[in-house]
Amino acid sequence: MPSELSAVAAIIMIAAITFASRIAGPLLMTNIIISPRIERFLNALSVSVIAALVASIVAQNGLREGAAVGLAAFIMLGSKSAVWAMVSGMALAAAWALFFH
Amino acid sequence: MVIEDAEDSAPTYKGVVLTLAGIRLGGRRLLPFALFTVPFGIAFGVAAIESGLSSFQAILMSLATFSGAAQFATLDFWTEPLAFGSLAMVVLALNARHTIMGAALAPWINQLPLSRRALVLGYLSDPNFADSQPAFQNGERDIGILLGGGLVLWACWVAGTAIGALGGAELGDPTTFGIDVVMPCFFAAVIAGQPRQVEMIAPILVASAVAVPMLDVLPTGWNVVLAALVGGMVGTLYHAK
Known part of the structure; x- marks a missing residue:
């Protein structure tokens, strides 16, 4: 077990x-003028980083997670309520665990 | 041509503020979601104790770091002596997406004075980014919603860690209640609910198509960064009418 000193040093690091x-992104952008092209890039970047996270999570898990995510997206398109989307996805995942385990 | 360009470049990022009312609003917006991070915090607290951290160290890490993925990953490197180099590399990889998110928020964030920028960005994480960025794009100008959402998430994460580290409670299987899918479902809802859906179809598909095969090629975390950058570039190819 690491000593208290080295453990705290590691936590600080x-x-x-x-x-x-967290602060690097806005600092890097300080002197960049937001042209329409840069704006399109940043908007697509925002959606892409979230999409990449979801795709990675689903790929590392499986059908159950994929089905839950798909249902959440579908409910969101219909209801525009993120809470309902989340609850539906969780309910499907819970039911899946109940019936297939 | 020139006039179209001028209209296209019309987005103004003026009037950005950081208010207490905004912080409260952001906190309310994300509270229902943040409560679901408590079980993840508990899981981290339990895992940290099992990996040899003291309860003080586990809680300190959550307080000061507030990054679930990175914190779980560091536990694999919690050996004697501590491998500082490996720890630094894995934390860098799993947090690199913060830089992408920060850059995407820069048009608004950079309107604030430096000290306030640092305060707000200290609480930047995936869920409050996903919640706030579309709001800013839709005309919201109070950065408080980003900070408020972050504070609520942070508080729940730290509370969960403390429960897990001090109580050592075994939660049972989170899959029973579907709690394990709350994060990807929330993100999927954000993607499905974002404005300009047609323009974003190509970036979403390309980012996903890059992220998944790269999971096996790049160290974890970098696949998301690469996918986001490629998706962003695809987005520049689309020309608004």
């Missing part, structure tokens, strides 16, 4: 790297 990752 982990927190510092994480904080740096």
Whole structure:
């Protein structure tokens, strides 16, 4: 088990790297003028990073997660309510676990 | 041509503020979702104790880091002596997407003074980014909603960690209640609910198509960064009428 001192040092380093990752984006963009092209890039970037996260999570899990995510997206398109979308996805995932385990 | 260009470049990022009312609104918006992060916090607290962290260290890490994916990953490297280099690399990889999200928020965030930027960005995470970015795009100008959402998520994450680390409670299987899918379902809802759906179909498909095969090629985390950048570039190809 690491000593208290080295453990706390590691935690400080982990927190510092994480904080740096959070402030780096706006700092890098400080001197960039937001042209329509850059704006399109940033908008697509926003959606793409979330899509990439979802795709990675589904790919690393399986059909159950994929079905839950698909249902959540479908309910959102119909209802425009993120809460209903989330609850439907969870309900499907819970039912799936009940019947297939 | 020139006039079209001028109209196209009309987006104004003026009038950006950071108010207490905005922080409260952001907190209310994300509270229902944030409550579901408590079980994840508990799971982290339990796992951290099992990996040899003290309860103080586990809670300190959640307080100061507030990054679920990175924190879970560090537990694999919690050995004696601590491998600082490996820890740094894995934390960098799993947090690199924050830089992408920050860049996407820059048009609004950079209207604030530096100290307030640092305060707001300290609480930037996937869910409050996913919640706030479309709102800003729709004309919301109060950065408080980003900070408020982040504070509520952070509080739930730390509370969960404390329960898990101090109580060591075994939760049972989160799959029973579908809690394990809450995060991807929320993100899927954000994607399905975002404005400009037609323009975003290509970036969404390309980003997904890059992220999945790259899972086996790139270290975890970098696949998301690469996919986001490629998706962003695809987005620039689309020319609004």
